Amino acid sequence: MTVDSLQEHFDDKVKREVTIEPRDWMPDDYRKTLLRQISQHAHSEIVGMLPEGNWITRAPNLRRKAVLLAKVQDEAGHGLYLYSAAETLGSSRDEMMEQLHSGKAKYSSIFNYPSLTWADMGAIGWLVDGAAIMNQVPLCRASYGPYARAMVRVCKEESFHQRQGFEIMLTLSNGTEVQKKLAQDALNRWWWPSIMMFGPPDDNSPNTEQSMRWRIKRISNDELRQRFIDVTVEQAKILGLTPPDKDLKWNEATGHYDFGAINWDEFWNVVKGNGPCNKERLEARKKAWEEGEWVREAALAYSKKRSERNNKISAKAA
Amino acid sequence: MAQQTTNKNEWPLWEVFIRSKAGLDHKHAGSIHAADAEMAIENARDVYTRRMEGVSIWVVESKYIHASEPGQSEELFEPANDKIYRHPTFYDLPDELKHM
Ligand SMILES: [Fe+2]
Numbered sequence A: 001m002t003v004d005s006l007q008e009h010f011d012d013k014v015k016r017e018v019t020i021e022p023r024d025w026m027p028d029d030y031r032k033t034l035l036r037q038i039s040q041h042a043h044s045e046i047v048g049m050l051p052e053g054n055w056i057t058r059a060p061n062l063r064r065k066a067v068l069l070a071k072v073q074d075e076a077g078h079g080l081y082l083y084s085a086a087e088t089l090g091s092s093r094d095e096m097m098e099q100l101h102s103g104k105a106k107y108s109s110i111f112n113y114p115s116l117t118w119a120d121m122g123a124i125g126w127l128v129d130g131a132a133i134m135n136q137v138p139l140c141r142a143s144y145g146p147y148a149r150a151m152v153r154v155c156k157e158e159s160f161h162q163r164q165g166f167e168i169m170l171t172l173s174n175g176t177e178v179q180k181k182l183a184q185d186a187l188n189r190w191w192w193p194s195i196m197m198f199g200p201p202d203d204n205s206p207n208t209e210q211s212m213r214w215r216i217k218r219i220s221n222d223e224l225r226q227r228f229i230d231v232t233v234e235q236a237k238i239l240g241l242t243p244p245d246k247d248l249k250w251n252e253a254t255g256h257y258d259f260g261a262i263n264w265d266e267f268w269n270v271v272k273g274n275g276p277c278n279k280e281r282l283e284a285r286k287k288a289w290e291e292g293e294w295v296r297e298a299a300l301a302y303s304k305k306r307s308e309r310n311n312k313i314s315a316k317a318a
Numbered sequence B: 001m002a003q004q005t006t007n008k009n010e011w012p013l014w015e016v017f018i019r020s021k022a023g024l025d026h027k028h029a030g031s032i033h034a035a036d037a038e039m040a041i042e043n044a045r046d047v048y049t050r051r052m053e054g055v056s057i058w059v060v061e062s063k064y065i066h067a068s069e070p071g072q073s074e075e076l077f078e079p080a081n082d083k084i085y086r087h088p089t090f091y092d093l094p095d096e097l098k099h100m
């Protein structure tokens, strides 16, 4: 087949919602864009363990500790599902690690904010995982098979994450004055960064159109953001907490909440590496990678030695 | 299934197949890296069965999987297309006929 007819065949499959699989022909740009998107997503899951990992040893009781541990372990799993989906596109795991550690690859900016109090574990589960779910559910129908299948797995697990977070918020909001204040303070700090998780507004998101055509993005940033705000404002009412946006108002005509201006300067500043924890997060990842090096080497050496010994034994037996 | 890119210090890639409950087939779940088969099974347990998704795990080093070429799918699979007489619904039989 010529490149033109391969392209035609590919376009036709995407249009008919037939998934593209690793060994199928695909345009270079599709491969590159997907690789960037999936690895960025994988990095976000891995770096995303850090703000919550920060509180595992200080969880207020054993139940909360077991839950948080399970949640953070899930995020590690999500990272691994996604890295292996990315590997089907021809990148090695080490290459992706290298790109994360050198700062070449990005991850979600939300994880560059600090988790200051226990209430942040509630706000993160409720808002950050909530926004992630909003983003990820449509990707279960992404055109690339391994990515879509990884997202199905991820989405199945995310719902517990959001519910455990909401439960923490609920307990705090029904608690003492101090506890309620902690919950409100966490909401105040995580609200805007969560809303920014959907990315820049549609008119400033140049790649959206192509990604929609390729069906590796199914719903635009602004539409997802609006959906998130609409459901989350209602959830905040159950908690008796107030999102930190004085312009938040139900709009009868549109059937949606109007909301205030988003501080995109802050967003871009964090993306560029100047958020409160960018440096700390990357340092933590690099340290883990470097300190694990001897383990990776030892395991390889051990397996090599063992298979050599087995070969010798079977050679003797023969 | 992932393609293994050669990187000398990377643990090999393994494909993971999981039997979700007794009586069912093992089904491809994804891939993982591990230094050897034993570690591959343990890692697969941690990564793919945190919620009782499995009662049995197979791991196969990815380099040993051979797959059909997508470009050959026509010659491989199309011959079955026009043999609808292999399906029971092809035969138009009277309604009174029972247990068949
Ligand atoms: Fe996740």
Ligand SMILES: [Fe+2]
Residues within 6 Å of the ligand: A075, A129, A132, A158, A161
């Ligand atoms: Fe999560």
